[in-house]
Amino acid sequence: MTAQAEERSEAEVPEAGRGRSESEEERADRQWNELMQEVRVAQTGVQILFGFLLTVVFTPMFDELSHTDTNIYLTTVVLGALATGALISPVPFHRLLSGRRIKKRTVEWAARMTFVGLMLLLATLTSALFLVLRTATHDAFVPWFVAGVVGWYVLCWLILPLWARARYSEREE
Numbered sequence: 001m002t003a004q005a006e007e008r009s010e011a012e013v014p015e016a017g018r019g020r021s022e023s024e025e026e027r028a029d030r031q032w033n034e035l036m037q038e039v040r041v042a043q044t045g046v047q048i049l050f051g052f053l054l055t056v057v058f059t060p061m062f063d064e065l066s067h068t069d070t071n072i073y074l075t076t077v078v079l080g081a082l083a084t085g086a087l088i089s090p091v092p093f094h095r096l097l098s099g100r101r102i103k104k105r106t107v108e109w110a111a112r113m114t115f116v117g118l119m120l121l122l123a124t125l126t127s128a129l130f131l132v133l134r135t136a137t138h139d140a141f142v143p144w145f146v147a148g149v150v151g152w153y154v155l156c157w158l159i160l161p162l163w164a165r166a167r168y169s170e171r172e173e
Contacts, residue, residue, distance in 0.1 A: 028103040035090065035107060039114055043087045046121050050080040053128065069135060076127040083124050086117030118157065126150050 022030065053076060056062060065073065090110035097106045129149060133142040 024104060028107050031107045032094075032103060032110075035111055035114065039087060039090055039110075042114070042118060042121065043084075046080065046083045046087050046117070046124070049121075049124065049128065050077075050084050053077050053080050065135070069131060072127060072131045072134070076124060076131055079120055079124040079127055083117050083120035086113050086120055089113040089117070122150070122153055122157065125153070 020027070020030075053073075056073065062073075090113060093106055093110045093113070097103075126146060126149075130142065130146045133139075133145060
C-alpha cells in the first residue's frame with residue numbers, strides 16, 4: 001500500500017462497489033469540472049439568446065409592437081439578463097473563493113446558481129416564444145402551444161432527471 005493510500009481516512013474511501021475511490025477534495029474537483037462543462041453549454045445558449053434580444057429594440061418592427069407585446073419583450077430581456085447573470089456566477093465564485101479551502105461549498109453554491117440560471121433560462125425561452133408566436137400569428141392557440149413547449153422543457157429538464165435519480169441512483173455523501 002502506498003503512503004498516499006494510507007493517508008486517506010476511512011470516511012474518504014467508499015465501501016466496496018459504491019463507486020469511485022476519491023477523497024473529498026478529489027470529489028469536489030471532479031464535481032467542479034463537471035459543473036463547468038454543463039455551464040459552458042447553458043452559458044453559450046443564454047448569451048446568444050440575450051444578445052439577439054438586445055438587438056430587437058433597434059429593428060423597425062419594434063415600434064409597431066402593441067403595448068402588451070412591448071411589455072412581454074421587456075420582461076423577456078430582463079429574464080435573459082437575470083439568466084445570464086446566474087449562469088455566469090460560477091466564474092466569480094471560483095475566482096473569489098479559489099484557494100480558500102472551501103471547494104465543496106463553492107461547488108454547492110455554484111450548482112445552486114446554475115439551477116437558478118436554468119430556471120430563469122426556461123422563463124426567458126417561454127417569454128420569447130410567447131412573444132414571437134403572438135407577433136407572428138395573433139392566434140388564440142399561442143398560449144396553449146407555449147404551455148405545451150414549457151411542458152416539454154419541464155419533462156426534459158426536471159421530471160425525467162428527477163425520476164432517474166429517484167429510480168436508479170444512490171446519493172453521494
